[in-house]
Amino acid sequence: MPLLLLLDLDNTLVDRDAAFRHAGADFLAEHGLPASDLTWLMASDAGGYAPRHELAAALTDRYGGLVPATAVRALLDTGAADRIVLAHSARQALGKAQTDGWTCVIVTNGRTVQQEAKIRNTGLDQLVHGWVVSEAVGHKKPEPEIFQAAAAVVGVPLPGTWVIGDSPHADIAGAHALGLRSVWVTDGRPWTQGSYEPTHTAHDVASAIDHVIGTRRR
Structure with missing residues (x-):
């Protein structure tokens, strides 16, 4: 059989969570955002189960004009995938x-x-x-x-x-x-x-x- x-x-x-955490830390550092926000980001991501559009909206609401939309898309689309081992x-x-x-x-x-x-x-x-x-x-x-x-x-x-x-x-x-x-x-x-x-x-x-x-x- x-x-x-x-x-x-x-x-x-x-x-996947370790890869997204790495991507999130890089995202915050690149845009001069507080490193302590990583805790909020990981909680909002909910282990990848948060709907993408909801997480994108949460990031936009939190950071407004501080981060371009292209950077948010890059984090959510390829951030974890590029760092997975x-x-x-x-x-x-x-x-x-x-x-x-x-x-x-x-x-x-x-x-x-x-x-x-x-x-x-x-x-x-x-x-x-x-x-x-x-x-x-x-x-x-x-x-x-x-x-x-x-x-x-x-x-x-x-x-x-x-x-x-x-x-x-x-x-x-x-x-x-x-x-x-x-x-x-x-x-x-x-x-x-x-x-x-x-x-x-x-x-x-x-x-x-x-x-x-x-x-x-x-």
Whole structure:
């Protein structure tokens, strides 16, 4: 039976928040704005879940004529994507998964241009078999259609699939609704949902992938 592994991108395969924090600090410094505003910027960004137009409006309201609109667009469109890095441990884990026969597909919410830039800038396009982005598919996680689209990209059926992600709502609830097994990447957070839970938890994506690989050998 084909082995399918669906992986979230932001704050799972790559540390999107760290990249955006770096971009935000550079943005503030470049325009002579208080470095302490980084706390406000990160909170407003909400880990990438704040709608882009709302964050753009918040930046414009806060800084008015101090920052040109082109700089705001650059921060939101390419700031994080240009600074994203793929950890060596994640790269190794993906390589092991492929060697072990797993078909790996990235499933990510976001804008297509931005998310594909992250995938290509980190070399993930050479480490996975495909990807789906919510903007292109017309459905966001946890909607079942985006997971189904990911399976269709590689022609592998969903039954038996594992899902790895950091979002209880988008990733784990999405997997649960489809009856799929999942690994929640905790980054040190406690699980607080009562109506569903992941099959397994792991501190980082490399450990999560290693767990999934290990299930085949048990």
